[in-house]
Amino acid sequence: MQDNKQQPSALLASKRFLPLFITQFFSALNDNVYKQAVLLLLIFQAANVADGAFYSNLAAGLFILPFFLFSGMAGQIAEKMEKSRLIRIIKLCEIPIMVVGAASILTQYVWLMLTTVFLMGLQSTFFGPLKYSILPQHVAANELTKANGLVESGTFVAILIGTIFGTYYITQSQGPIFISVAVLALAVIGYISSRFIPISEANDANLRFTFNIISSTKSVFTVLNAQTESVGKSVLGISWFWLIGAIILTTLPNYVKHVMGGDELVVTSALVVFSLSIACGSLLCEKLSRSRIELGIVPFGALLITVFLYLLSQQPAITFYTPLNEHLFTLEQVLATGDMLWHFVWMAGIGIAAGFYTVPLYALIQQRSDESSRSRVIAANNVLNALFMVCSAILSIVTLSIFEWRIAQLLLLLAGLNLLTAVYIYTKVPEFFLRFIIYILAICMYRVRTKGEYNIPTRGAAVVVANHVSFVDWMFILAASPRPIRFMVFAPIYYSPALHWLFKMAKAIPIDSEKANPKAFQQAFDEVAAALARGELVGIFPEGKLSADGSVAVFRRGIERIIQRTPVPVIPVHLGGLWGSMFSRKAKWRLPRFKWSLVSVTVGAPVAAADVVADDLREQVLALKALHSKHHD
Known part of the structure; x- marks a missing residue:
């Protein structure tokens, strides 16, 4: 909530x-x-x-x-x-x-x-x-996902x-x-x-405009390349969706006729199913995202698109239709044929998954693009969308006309290519896959309630400090944040064989004790300073270790050292509900119950760099704990 x-x-x-x-x-x-x-x-x-x-x-x-x-x-x-x-x-x-x-x-x-x-x-x-x-x-x-879902659903209904x-x-x-x-x-x-x-004011009134088609197009791609990799790969992901969508829509009449054996009304019905399912998926995405930009749903949508494309490609063709027998089944006859209903089910699955896939990507582009260049980023997206739609026509012609493939074979190819495209994008931008892991963890094992997440700045550097209750604290804080957070992690845990890949994906910063490894200790602070200089968010647990009894221990002075070197705001956060979980020191090793555990993430107002004192930050975290307890009661 x-x-x-x-x-x-x-x-x-x-x-x-x-x-x-x-x-x-x-x-x-x-x-x-x-x-x-x-x-x-x-x-x-x-x-x-x-x-x-x-x-x-x-x-x-x-x-x-x-x-x-x-x-x-x-x-x-x-x-x-x-x-x-x-x-x-x-x-x-x-x-x-x-x-x-x-x-x-x-x-x-x-x-x-x-x-x-x-x-x-x-x-x-x-x-x-x-x-x-x-x-x-x-x-x-926190309304961007909702707004994009409404726009997408309205567009496909139109x-x-x-x-x-x-x-x-x-x-x-x-x-x-x-x-x-x-x-x-x-x-x-x-x-x-x-x-x-x-009225919506101009983002860059001093921008130099050119009527030269080539230079203006080049300029929007120059702007796109200057954005974060997550924005660039989101544009690529959306364009890939338009390639799949264009192929499905153009091949739909032939698919219905030659695979389902249906007449014109069945074609219209298939179009209705596909379009309305995208609209439903777009609206449902907002519910699953809990009114925020939830990138964890994007890999989920991509995986479902692949699965449903595969299932649709494996549906057997109607055995009663041949080119010599021009009898085509009516909608009533198709619905009466039980096996034919699965064609509609898989089409609906593709459409719903497409809503899960595209809506967060559009919202991410809008949120993370530089305000002064957002329109040009979307213009570059439109060029790529058009290019991929042309590629869809070429792919259809080559496979169906030149190679004389069946439509089912083309759909199977799309399923494979979609999986490869998803793997490429999520390898280049691990944040998508990381969010997916966090999202699955949250919905399968916990019920998460966030409060005050608007205090985390959408742009600019800041340090997030929180109490340390469990090994997965960082995941829940990251889930509450609209932006990636680079957490400082104790080096032995960071380099552990089972978790190193996950921390590397999250771009965590390993830190060792000053006595055991002074060089690694200093490198960690240097990397934190560099990250803050780039305008990133950094997360630390000032207690320095997991809580032994669920209370908030003394905050160490490392946070003061970080802020003295790079003066940025500090965001206090309190985590509740994880003490006693299988990931805390008071571990209760049991399978999750049907009544999910409630985890709270309470985010406080930013503290100015000049006011940062470790003891005061601890008091603020304790105040957030009291606020949560009062609200929960």
Whole structure:
């Protein structure tokens, strides 16, 4: 349980978030209504199958092309100007674009439709960096996961509704008129809602803007490379998801027809299952994250995606369908065939896991990117997303058309590649896997309650000091922190064969006693000073050893030595509920009970460097213990 926790409905109803949510929802809805209607019109108008495939692929390419060409400029503009005004301008431009789009649908003039698709892609290119970079300016840090979950779920619901609406109405006798009115109305609604988005000041008003496509694109990747490795690998992870998602969505009709033996309604049902499951996964992610950015869920989501892709690839094809027998099963018949239901179950599993996987990554990018370059980082993310979607098309063509693989074989390949990609990312950024271990430990063995975690600064150097009750204290403090913390660990424990890999992954700092190894003792303090100079968080247990009786022992003067050398704030923390656990000196070696043990992590207000005294810090930790006891009672 966290302080100031708000329900999703409260955030969704707030003036700081609702207008942006509505604007994004109707933007995605409008895009997909028009794109789906145009794709069907292009296919219907084509003289043959080859022409239909050419026009549909050309339309998809024209929509993605602006992301390659203009994302650099979009990121620079989003950084340089006030964001709500930019959004209003972009949404206002959507109205004349949709006027052209309506005319193209009514006249069914091919090149006018393709021109509109390109202009829609251009508009989305400039809107993308704004909609994500504006969120941290209007929602609290502990609401980022919630906000991203709502945006992602709303987007996929809009994609679903837009696709179904565009598919259904364009095939009706008065369909072109309905679609034309709809896209104009949706554009107007989106513009009206954008006028209520709160003002968001420019991140870098002095940023130099360039119209050069190459240099502007290069600049956003230069900015991306300057971010922490966790941000860079999060961008890579999101782009990889879009590759998987694009392949699944493009192969879904053929999968349903040739593997499930289903008709058009079954295709629509599969799309509904996949889209709604992503929306559900995005919302469920916030619950599992306990309203914070929980990176431990990302490896969990990646693992589930691999498992469900594998299971989907192993589902047997329907035995009643052959190319010579064009009978396709209706939705009712498919549902009556018990084995076919598993196809929908695995699709839903992939979608839910995708929500677990993407939402924390988007939130991490927003939180950890430098404020002055956040929009450009998201612009670089958009370029990579587009590149990976193009790669998805190439991969599909090579495997399905050239090598003549079955779709199940392609899904199996994706499962393997997803596992390899996850291993690569988590090897490069061990924090993800470390958080995963901590998350599993917390949910399997303990019930964790955090209080005051907002006192841990989201940026800048600080030292975290806490009482030392068990061997896993550092894990629970790390779980409560929005940022990585480098803990000082007694060298014999750090280098122990069973735990060395874990402490190395956590980038812990080994320290030995001054008498036994004065050189290692000094190196530890040098490394702490270097870490603080880089703006990192460092965690220490000033008691110097595990508690023998559960009480808080005297704090040693090492903390004063650290602060005298590098004056930074100190954050007092009290841990409760771990005394008597299997990891403490009063160990009760037993399996976890169904009634999970309650662990409390209470974080106090920062203490200025000038006021740091070891004895006073101990008193503050004791005061946090009393505060927790009173609150718990």
